[in-house]
Amino acid sequence: MENNIQEEKIPSAISPLSGNQGASGTIHVFAPATVANVVCGFDVLGFAVNEPGDEVIMRVTNKPGITISKITGDDGRLPLDPAKNTVSVSVQHYLQSVGRTDIGLDIELHKKMPIGSGLGSSSASTVAGLFAIKTLLGDDADPVNLLPFAMKGEEMACGHGHADNVAPALFGGFVLVRSYEPLDIIRLPHPKDLYCAIIFPDVDVPTREARQIIRKNIQMKDAVTQWGNIAGLVSGLFMNDIDLIGRSMKDILVEPVRSMLIPDFYKMREMAMELGAVSFGISGSGPSVFAFARDEGTAHRITQKLQQHLTAINIGSNTYVSTINDKGPKVIG
Amino acid sequence: MENNIQEEKIPSAISPLSGNQGASGTIHVFAPATVANVVCGFDVLGFAVNEPGDEVIMRVTNKPGITISKITGDDGRLPLDPAKNTVSVSVQHYLQSVGRTDIGLDIELHKKMPIGSGLGSSSASTVAGLFAIKTLLGDDADPVNLLPFAMKGEEMACGHGHADNVAPALFGGFVLVRSYEPLDIIRLPHPKDLYCAIIFPDVDVPTREARQIIRKNIQMKDAVTQWGNIAGLVSGLFMNDIDLIGRSMKDILVEPVRSMLIPDFYKMREMAMELGAVSFGISGSGPSVFAFARDEGTAHRITQKLQQHLTAINIGSNTYVSTINDKGPKVIG
Structure with missing residues (x-):
C-alpha cells in the first residue's frame, strides 16, 4: 500500500x-x-x-x-x-x-x-x-x-x-x-446550567498506581449504596434535577482510598461545599478534583479559594471553570 | 384518647x-x-x-x-x-x-x-x-x-x-x-407498551432465607459491571429504549445464587428469550420469575409455555400478564 x-x-x-x-x-x-x-x-x-x-x-x-x-x-x-x-x-x-x-x-x-x-x-x-x-x-x-x-x-x-x-x-x-x-x-443528557470547577494540585498520582490501590473485594451492602447513587445520578441528569445530582454524588468505595493521594482532599471538599458547590469529588484517578456549581460565580469562588489553600500549603495548582462540553x-x- | x-x-x-x-x-x-x-x-x-x-x-x-x-x-x-x-x-x-x-x-x-x-x-x-x-x-x-x-x-x-x-x-x-x-x-418513567409476564412456581422460598444466601463480599469488578447495568436500565427507562432496557437487565451477583432456589430457572429463561422476551429474571427474592415483552401476545405465550414446562415437572404455578401499573x-x- x-x-x-x-x-x-x-x-x-x-x-x-x-x-x-x-x-x-x-x-x-x-x-x-x-x-x-x-x-x-x-x-x-x-x-x-x-x-x-x-x-x-x-x-x-x-x-x-x-x-x-x-x-x-x-x-x-x-x-x-x-x-x-x-x-x-x-x-x-x-x-x-x-x-x-x-x-x-x-x-x-x-x-x-x-x-x-x-x-x-x-x-x-x-x-x-x-x-x-x-x-x-x-x-x-x-x-x-x-x-x-x-x-x-x-x-x-x-x-x-x-x-x-x-x-x-x-x-x-x-x-x-x-x-x-x-x-x-x-x-x-445534563442540565445546561451546570458549571464545573476543576482544581489540579500539582502532585504526582500516576493512573496506574491509583488503580492498584483500589480494593479488589468489597461488601455487597456498600455496592448497593453505590449503585443506588449511580442510579440517582443518572436519574438526576435525565430529570434536570441538580439537587438529586448533588445528593447522589457520593462514593463510599473508591474515594476513601484515592483521596489519601490528594493533599487536603476533605478540607477542600468542606471549603467547596461551604461555598455552595452541588458536589465535590476526584476527577478520574486524581489528583485533580472537581466541583459542580449552579453558576459561574460560585465555580470561580471555589477554584480561587481552593487554589489559595493549596498555595498556603506550598502546592502549586491549575484551575479551570467551564460548562459541560x-x-x-x-x-x- | x-x-x-x-x-x-x-x-x-x-x-x-x-x-x-x-x-x-x-x-x-x-x-x-x-x-x-x-x-x-x-x-x-x-x-x-x-x-x-x-x-x-x-x-x-x-x-x-x-x-x-x-x-x-x-x-x-x-x-x-x-x-x-x-x-x-x-x-x-x-x-x-x-x-x-x-x-x-x-x-x-x-x-x-x-x-x-x-x-x-x-x-x-x-x-x-x-x-x-x-x-x-x-x-x-x-x-x-x-x-x-x-x-x-x-x-x-x-x-x-x-x-x-x-x-x-x-x-x-x-x-x-x-x-x-x-x-x-x-x-x-417507563415505556408504556412494556408488558410484564409473571410466573409463580409453587415452591417455598422464604424472603428471610433468600436474603441469607446472598454473598456478603463481592469483587469490585463485578460491582462495576452491575452498576454499569443499573445505570443502563435507568437510562433505558428515561429514553424509552426497550432494547437498552433488555440488554442492561443482567445480574451477575444475586441471580446466580438465588436462581438455585427456583426450579429450572435457566431453562425457563431460555424458553422466555426464545419466545421474544426483552428480559427475564427473578421477581424480588423469588420464586416468581418475570419477563418483559413488547406486546401482550408475547407475554401470554411466555406464561403459557413456562406454565406447561412447570406442569411437566410436577410444579403448580400461577401466571399473570399485565402492563406496568x-x-x-x-x-x-
Missing part, C-alpha cells in the same frame, strides 16, 4: 474514504478534557468540559507514514517517536482499519493541560488526532467507530483500555459506558 | 385529619403486586403491575381500636390478631402518627396473590390498608408520607424494613430507592 501514494491534491479537506484519492491540507483540532468516574460512577461514567483541552495540528505530507514534528506543553515528557506516542499509534490503527496507510501525516501536539492530572489528558490528545484524520479523510461514519482506536491509545497510556475518558472526549456531554464486551456507550472535538483552524 | 370516640357520622369519606371529627363509611381498596430488584437493581429498584394485587375492605366502627374480621386467599396463614398482622400494625402506626387512635376500624383482607411469592404480597396488603385509612380520613398529604408506616409492615413481614416493594406499590410505576438514610425515593393503590368500591 505504501508505494501507492497519490500525489494529486483535493481542494476540500473532505475526500472519499476509499478509492485512490488522497487527502490534503492542514487541520487544527481541539478535543476536551474529561472527568471520569464522576464520584459514584467508577469506571462507567464520564463527562467532557470546555476547558482545558488539547490541540492537534495535522498536515498531509507526500511521504507515507506518520511523523510528529512538535509537542508543546508537555515539559518534554511525551515521545516524538510515532511508534510510542498515543496519538500517532491511534491514528495509525485507524489508517490500517480504513486501508489508508498510503497517506503521509505530520502531527503537532499542543498539550494545554497537565499530564497525569486525572483530566483525561491522553484521551484528549488521542481524540484530537483521530478527529483530525477522520475529518481530513472525509470519513462521515458515526464517531463511535473511532472509539476502539482511541481505546488503543488509552491502553498504551495507562495500561488499561478504558473508555470513560475517550468516550466523553469524543462525543461531548455525559457518557455512560454500560459494558465493554460488547462495547455499549450511552449518551446522557456538548460537542466533543472540533476543528478550530 | 380512646375514650374520646366521636359518634357523629360525616357523610363524605373525606374528613379533616385533625380535630374532633370522626371518619365514617366503608372503603374497598386495591393495591398492586410489585417486582423488586428488577434483575440488576438489587435492593434499590422496583415496579408495580396491574395484576395481581391485594384488596382491603376497611369499615369505620364505633369502638376504638382495630379488628380484622376476615382474611381470604391466605390458606389460613395470616394472623387475624391485629397486633400481629402487617396491615393492622401499619395502620395503627399511621393512626398514632396522626393522633387518631380514637378511631375504630374493622379490616377485611382479601389476598389475591400467593404469599411468599416474591411479588410483594405483604407490601400490597399493607399499602392497601394505609391507602384505605388515608382516604377515609381525608388525608391529602403526599403519599410519600405513608412510606415509613408501610416499611414498618415490611420489617414485620420479612425482618427488614425495605422499600423496594412498598414504594412502587404506593406510587405505581418504576421506583428507585436511592437511599434509606435519609429515605430518598425517585419515581422513574402507573397509579398505585386505588379505591374500587
Whole structure:
C-alpha cells in the first residue's frame, strides 16, 4: 500500500474514504478534557468540559507514514517517536482499519493541560488526532467507530483500555459506558446550567498506581449504596434535577482510598461545599478534583479559594471553570 | 384518647385529619403486586403491575381500636390478631402518627396473590390498608408520607424494613430507592407498551432465607459491571429504549445464587428469550420469575409455555400478564 501514494491534491479537506484519492491540507483540532468516574460512577461514567483541552495540528505530507514534528506543553515528557506516542499509534490503527496507510501525516501536539492530572489528558490528545484524520479523510461514519482506536491509545497510556475518558472526549456531554464486551456507550443528557470547577494540585498520582490501590473485594451492602447513587445520578441528569445530582454524588468505595493521594482532599471538599458547590469529588484517578456549581460565580469562588489553600500549603495548582462540553472535538483552524 | 370516640357520622369519606371529627363509611381498596430488584437493581429498584394485587375492605366502627374480621386467599396463614398482622400494625402506626387512635376500624383482607411469592404480597396488603385509612380520613398529604408506616409492615413481614416493594406499590410505576438514610425515593418513567409476564412456581422460598444466601463480599469488578447495568436500565427507562432496557437487565451477583432456589430457572429463561422476551429474571427474592415483552401476545405465550414446562415437572404455578401499573393503590368500591 505504501508505494501507492497519490500525489494529486483535493481542494476540500473532505475526500472519499476509499478509492485512490488522497487527502490534503492542514487541520487544527481541539478535543476536551474529561472527568471520569464522576464520584459514584467508577469506571462507567464520564463527562467532557470546555476547558482545558488539547490541540492537534495535522498536515498531509507526500511521504507515507506518520511523523510528529512538535509537542508543546508537555515539559518534554511525551515521545516524538510515532511508534510510542498515543496519538500517532491511534491514528495509525485507524489508517490500517480504513486501508489508508498510503497517506503521509505530520502531527503537532499542543498539550494545554497537565499530564497525569486525572483530566483525561491522553484521551484528549488521542481524540484530537483521530478527529483530525477522520475529518481530513472525509470519513462521515458515526464517531463511535473511532472509539476502539482511541481505546488503543488509552491502553498504551495507562495500561488499561478504558473508555470513560475517550468516550466523553469524543462525543461531548455525559457518557455512560454500560459494558465493554460488547462495547455499549450511552449518551446522557445534563442540565445546561451546570458549571464545573476543576482544581489540579500539582502532585504526582500516576493512573496506574491509583488503580492498584483500589480494593479488589468489597461488601455487597456498600455496592448497593453505590449503585443506588449511580442510579440517582443518572436519574438526576435525565430529570434536570441538580439537587438529586448533588445528593447522589457520593462514593463510599473508591474515594476513601484515592483521596489519601490528594493533599487536603476533605478540607477542600468542606471549603467547596461551604461555598455552595452541588458536589465535590476526584476527577478520574486524581489528583485533580472537581466541583459542580449552579453558576459561574460560585465555580470561580471555589477554584480561587481552593487554589489559595493549596498555595498556603506550598502546592502549586491549575484551575479551570467551564460548562459541560456538548460537542466533543472540533476543528478550530 | 380512646375514650374520646366521636359518634357523629360525616357523610363524605373525606374528613379533616385533625380535630374532633370522626371518619365514617366503608372503603374497598386495591393495591398492586410489585417486582423488586428488577434483575440488576438489587435492593434499590422496583415496579408495580396491574395484576395481581391485594384488596382491603376497611369499615369505620364505633369502638376504638382495630379488628380484622376476615382474611381470604391466605390458606389460613395470616394472623387475624391485629397486633400481629402487617396491615393492622401499619395502620395503627399511621393512626398514632396522626393522633387518631380514637378511631375504630374493622379490616377485611382479601389476598389475591400467593404469599411468599416474591411479588410483594405483604407490601400490597399493607399499602392497601394505609391507602384505605388515608382516604377515609381525608388525608391529602403526599403519599410519600405513608412510606415509613408501610416499611414498618415490611420489617414485620420479612425482618427488614425495605422499600423496594412498598414504594412502587404506593406510587405505581418504576421506583428507585436511592437511599434509606435519609429515605430518598425517585419515581422513574417507563415505556408504556412494556408488558410484564409473571410466573409463580409453587415452591417455598422464604424472603428471610433468600436474603441469607446472598454473598456478603463481592469483587469490585463485578460491582462495576452491575452498576454499569443499573445505570443502563435507568437510562433505558428515561429514553424509552426497550432494547437498552433488555440488554442492561443482567445480574451477575444475586441471580446466580438465588436462581438455585427456583426450579429450572435457566431453562425457563431460555424458553422466555426464545419466545421474544426483552428480559427475564427473578421477581424480588423469588420464586416468581418475570419477563418483559413488547406486546401482550408475547407475554401470554411466555406464561403459557413456562406454565406447561412447570406442569411437566410436577410444579403448580400461577401466571399473570399485565402492563406496568402507573397509579398505585386505588379505591374500587
